Amino acid sequence: MNEQPVRKTLPQLDESLLKHLPPFSKLDRRQIRAVLDQATSRRYEAGRTIFDEGAEAGRFFMLLDGYVRVVRVTPTGEQVTALHIPAGQLLGIARALGRDTYPATAITAAESIVLSWPMLLWDSFVADYDGFASETYKTVGNRVGEMNDRIIEMATQQVEQRVANALLRLINQTGRKVADGIEIDFPITRQDLSELTGTTLHTASRLLSAWEKQGLVESHRKRIKVLNPHALVVLSQGH
Amino acid sequence: MNEQPVRKTLPQLDESLLKHLPPFSKLDRRQIRAVLDQATSRRYEAGRTIFDEGAEAGRFFMLLDGYVRVVRVTPTGEQVTALHIPAGQLLGIARALGRDTYPATAITAAESIVLSWPMLLWDSFVADYDGFASETYKTVGNRVGEMNDRIIEMATQQVEQRVANALLRLINQTGRKVADGIEIDFPITRQDLSELTGTTLHTASRLLSAWEKQGLVESHRKRIKVLNPHALVVLSQGH
DNA sequence: GCGCTTCTTTGTCCCAGCGCAACGTTGCGG
DNA sequence: CCGCAACGTTGCGCTGGGACAAAGAAGCGC
Numbered sequence: 001m002n003e004q005p006v007r008k009t010l011p012q013l014d015e016s017l018l019k020h021l022p023p024f025s026k027l028d029r030r031q032i033r034a035v036l037d038q039a040t041s042r043r044y045e046a047g048r049t050i051f052d053e054g055a056e057a058g059r060f061f062m063l064l065d066g067y068v069r070v071v072r073v074t075p076t077g078e079q080v081t082a083l084h085i086p087a088g089q090l091l092g093i094a095r096a097l098g099r100d101t102y103p104a105t106a107i108t109a110a111e112s113i114v115l116s117w118p119m120l121l122w123d124s125f126v127a128d129y130d131g132f133a134s135e136t137y138k139t140v141g142n143r144v145g146e147m148n149d150r151i152i153e154m155a156t157q158q159v160e161q162r163v164a165n166a167l168l169r170l171i172n173q174t175g176r177k178v179a180d181g182i183e184i185d186f187p188i189t190r191q192d193l194s195e196l197t198g199t200t201l202h203t204a205s206r207l208l209s210a211w212e213k214q215g216l217v218e219s220h221r222k223r224i225k226v227l228n229p230h231a232l233v234v235l236s237q238g239h
Numbered sequence: 240m241n242e243q244p245v246r247k248t249l250p251q252l253d254e255s256l257l258k259h260l261p262p263f264s265k266l267d268r269r270q271i272r273a274v275l276d277q278a279t280s281r282r283y284e285a286g287r288t289i290f291d292e293g294a295e296a297g298r299f300f301m302l303l304d305g306y307v308r309v310v311r312v313t314p315t316g317e318q319v320t321a322l323h324i325p326a327g328q329l330l331g332i333a334r335a336l337g338r339d340t341y342p343a344t345a346i347t348a349a350e351s352i353v354l355s356w357p358m359l360l361w362d363s364f365v366a367d368y369d370g371f372a373s374e375t376y377k378t379v380g381n382r383v384g385e386m387n388d389r390i391i392e393m394a395t396q397q398v399e400q401r402v403a404n405a406l407l408r409l410i411n412q413t414g415r416k417v418a419d420g421i422e423i424d425f426p427i428t429r430q431d432l433s434e435l436t437g438t439t440l441h442t443a444s445r446l447l448s449a450w451e452k453q454g455l456v457e458s459h460r461k462r463i464k465v466l467n468p469h470a471l472v473v474l475s476q477g478h
Numbered sequence: 479g480c481g482c483t484t485c486t487t488t489g490t491c492c493c494a495g496c497g498c499a500a501c502g503t504t505g506c507g508g
Numbered sequence: 509c510c511g512c513a514a515c516g517t518t519g520c521g522c523t524g525g526g527a528c529a530a531a532g533a534a535g536c537g538c
Contacts, residue, residue, distance in 0.1 A: 072387060072391050074391060074395050075476065076395075078395050080390065080391050080394045080395060082387055082390055082391075094380075095376075096376060096379075097376055097377075097379055097380030097383055097384075098373055098374070098375075098376030098377030098378075098379070098380040099377075099380050103380070103383065103384055103387065104387065134337055135337070136337075137334075137335060137336055137337030138336075138337030138338075139337075140335075140336055140337070140379060140383075141333075141336030141337045141338050141342070143383070144336055144342065144379075144382070144383060144386070145342055147383070147386045147387065147390060148311060148321055148342065148343065148386065150390055151319065151321055151386060151389055151390060151393065152311050152313055152319050152321075154390065154393035154394065154437060155319045155393065155434075155437030156313050156315075156317050156319060156437070158494075158495095159494080159495065160494095189514090189515065189516085190515075190516065190517095191515085191516095195394075197394075198390075198393060198394030198395070199495080199496085200495080200496060200497080201515095201516085202495090202496075202497080202498095202517085202518090203494095203495060203496070205515095205516060205517060205518085206495090206517080206518080208516090209516090209517065209518085219516095220504090221503080221504065221505085221514090221515055221516070222515080237314065238315070397524080397525095398524075398525065399524095428484090428485065428486090429485075429486065429487095430485080438525080438526085439525080439526060439527085440485095440486085441486095441487090441488090441525085441526075441527085441528095442524090442525060442526075444485095444486060444487060444488085445487080445488080445525090447486095447487095448486090448487065448488080459534090460484090460485060460486070460533080460534060460535085461485080
């Protein structure tokens with residue numbers, strides 16, 4: 001793990017920000033203050049580890065801004081991205097899974113702002129804040145759903161379909177509308193895409209090139225813009 | 240879904256049975272009575288559907304005996320087994336995932352005895368029974384862990400390793416020690432194995448044949464006995 | 479016992495996609 | 509402006525394992 005998060009005051013954190021975070025969206029002013037007062041805020045550059053698989057789950061986190069990849073490392077050292085987590089979500093919520101170690105490693109995929117609280121506060125948050133528990137269930141439920149989908153994909157779909165699906169998921173989660181399409185608004189390499197889809201960098205690169213020739217996407221290093229999402233959907237369903 | 244479960248008295252259900260079920264293991268006699276009184280018991284033959292993906296999650300279930308496959312069906316009609324659930328576990332606990340429909344279909348893989356309760360009771364169980372909530376978190380956590388593992392497997396491992404892994408998981412969950420090895424004590428076809436590992440019936444069959452020739456396993460239709468688990472472990476790690 | 483169905487085995491063919499390898503491209507720091 | 513590192517592209521050959529096919533084995537009902 002990296003250096004310990006530094007406790008800071010949170011002048012730059014607009015309280016209204018928390019209102020957009022589902023677990024806390026219904027809190028009143030005083031409660032928001034209480035949540036923020038107990039939080040530690042930290043900025044991570046891209047590529048830094050927030051917590052490591054297997055480490056004692058001492059804190060839980062909320063991603064205020066940026067993107068996080070949840071990865072697991074195989075015995076042979078390969079990385080596989082299990083999930084992408086967009087801003088506004090909780091992570092490292094081992095407690096909601098009845099665990100006391102983190103089940104995977106979280107790595108920032110872009111510069112990110114992360115709040116964290118001691119895991120000790122988990123239970124009191126659940127008790128004190130209405131809807132906190134049910135929102136975390138939903139978070140867990142969504143992630144289970146996503147993982148489920150990925151298992152299905154991996155089991156039944158061809159590489160091309162999987163990559164198309166991954167792209168679609170990414171633009172759904174983090175797409176930003178631009179003039180002529182939807183852009184994924186965080187840096188993503190071919191390598192990342194291949195880890196997400198369980199293929200190789202080479203194949204992912206080939207596919208993107210092919211799609212670019214067909215005018216489906218446009219991409220420059222670490223940037224991917226989808227021009228024709230519908231065609232991707234068609235691809236993802238199998239020709 | 241099948242016919243509605245039939246409400247029955249539970250003469251044949253030894254109360255002590257419930258003590259082996261984690262979520263209720265710490266209850267006293269009166270509480271166990273209360274839990275049982277509110278349960279519906281039902282026997283399912285192998286291959287029957289307990290609940291369907293997408294259906295309203297009206298009940299939650301506990302598998303007293305038998306074996307259940309949690310499957311998802313792809314748009315093209317293929318079945319993929321997402322999880323195997325052994326006796327003693329809860330299933331259909333959509334509520335713990337903040338959902339009100341079942342996220343997958345549950346099908347019995349062997350004759351099974353299933354208790355169920357109206358989902359309405361979920362909240363009161365959580366409130367009334369100490370440890371119920373935390374045990375369900377653990378159940379969810381374990382399943383998330385398993386799914387995670389399967390994603391890693393599918394992304395990084397060869398078919399042979401995946402099948403070996405699947406077998407190992409099965410003997411861990413439901414292995415029964417016999418004279419010269421460990422037998423999986425419910426009927427499993429090559430087809431099942433292939434669905435679990437995202438390969439084809441044919442390949443699974445070939446692999447088992449090869450292993451049988453090497454003396455690693457012994458199998459007769461729907462029965463698989465592992466003679467040399469260690470060799471399988473070696474295989475599963477990739478030569 | 480006889481036929482039917484379900485499950486399993488085995489062989490042959492063939493191609494998607496991985497491994498390898500070499501070469502472009504972009505951006506950054508000095 | 510240059511060199512280097514990170515990122516991306518492309519060609520080629522090889523092979524794991526999927527598709528197809530056909531036939532054996534076990535169980536089941538009549």
